[in-house]
Amino acid sequence: MGQPQIKNLLQDLKLTGMLGAFENLVKESTKSSWTGAELLDQLLQAEYNFRESQSADRKIKNSKLNRLPAMEDFDFEFNRNMTKSQVRELYALSWLDQSRALIITGPTGIGKTFIAEAIGHHVCQRKKSVLFIGMSDLLEQQSIAHASGGYLKFKAKIAKYDLLILDDLGLRKLLTQEAHDFCEILKERQGKKAIIITTQLPIKNWPEILEDPVIADSIMDRLQHTSVKINLKGPSYREAQGKQFDTVKK
DSSP states (O other): OOHHHHHHHHHHTTOHHHHHHHHHHHHHHHHHTOOHHHHHHHHHHHHHHHHHHHHHHHHHHHTTOSOOOOGGGOOTTSOSSOOHHHHHHHHTTHHHHTTOEEEEEOOTTSSHHHHHHHHHHHHHHTTOOEEEEEHHHHHHHHHHHHHHTOHHHHHHHHHTOSEEEEEEETSSOBOHHHHHHHHHHHHHHTTTSEEEEEESSOGGGGGGGBSOHHHHHHHHHHHTTTSEEEEOOSSOHHHHHHHHHHHHHO
């Protein structure tokens, strides 16, 4: 069988990774006097790498991440009370494997969402499914789901992700039904799937934004002692960037 026929066969079998690498690998095989087994090994590796890349791309697309930042882009020179060792610990993903909650607190503009999205991107690259959603959007979608009778289906969809990222908890007070739904999400994920929550409020202040005190106690009890907490401090990073831009313009 000649090379054109082999390439057609690879295409018919949807072995896209092998097909893309075929010509270069055959040339390298001839140049380096590979055995048939060595050439096959390289072709299989090319197919594996292609499928891994495609899988990560699909997970990133489905994650709804607004940006795809990396912690390598994190400005450690800006004082935010976060060290490189903390970043390495987060990127090791032991908290994810343990299905723990990660709570990122700090003032507006400090970089909470950046860190959450960077971790989300990193998790996608590790072949785990991620969903990023703002709390305001979550509450709106839950309300629509309740009104249409599709809440159980919506809740099941949220539950399937390996990592759920809820951004900006606390922009407004959660009504009793909203707080109950939030508590249900935490309850279903506890010990099963991980969650990241970004907020300006430390956990001890969450009763301020939860209308029902009983539900507030239940939520705090679930998170207070088992969650991983990152508390960012300092001035707004966005404000500092804006001042830099103004300086450059002058």
